[in-house]
Amino acid sequence: MPVDSEVTIVTVYPDLLGTYGDGGNGSVLRGRLVARGMRASLLEIRSSTPVPETADIYLLGGGEDAPQIEAARRLRASGALSKAVANGGVVFAVCAGLQIIGESFVDGDDKPIDGLGLLDLRTTKMGGPRAVGEILLESSLPGYSGRISGYENHSGGTQLGTGVKAMGRVLVGTGNDRHSRCDGAFSGKVVATYLHGPVLARNPKLADYLLKLIVGEMPAIQDRTLVQLGKQLHGDRVAAAYRSESKRGVLSAWRSLRG
Secondary structure, X not given: OOOOOXXXXXXXXXXXXXXXXXXXXXXXXXXXXXXXXXXXXXXXXXXXXXXXXXXXXXXXXXXXXXXXXXXXXXXXXXXXXHHHHHOOOEEEEEOHHHHHOOOEEEOOOOOEEEXXXXXXXXXXXXXXXXXEEEEEEEEOOOOOOOEEEEEEXXXXXXXXXXXXXXXXXXXXXXXXXXXXXXXXEEEOOEEEXXXXXXXXXXXXXXXXXXXXXXXXXXXXXXOHHXXXXXXXXXXXXXXXXXXXXXXXXXXXXXXXXXX
């Protein structure tokens, strides 16, 4: 895409998939483009409105069980995301969004629900307590080294299938399940994670990674205050994740001593 072209960002079904501030991911992407002198439009497409098939990036957020199932049903029926990906569009999906773009997930009664099949993922009940709290990854995305911080709140466990790699290795928290020590998934221009936050505000480098999938290399942001604030927030949340891990370790030891 030419650098002077307008980038179209779509937040998909914020009325159904809008928990934990995930809608902020679209504002972050738009803001980082504008800060570089580039043109960008942000469209919030509610579930009553057809999803455009020719946007540049599509964002899916978290949601409760019933809205998630309804979002999956509507997106399967329209086929818009599948067509967008076939046309080179980027998809970034969080939590319920991650489960929706996979092959299948389950409802509250463990009944399988068909996903969109954009990635070879299958989500079932993880078992045990919900995965809740700060989470920290070491990135596994190509050309992207460093840590990614977020907040997780889910009971689903996701298994990766053929042609799909994890977005990152879990340093703190749970991620996809309690055994693999990885979070998220990616293949081509489709990227997914369990990280809320909103995750792109916490991790400007991840936001830029997604933007580069659309426009390629970009000029640096000249606003030093914006750059510094992004680095500070990222550093603060990374430190918070390590503190939460330390507290969990102390609490676990205390419980074991009490028998």
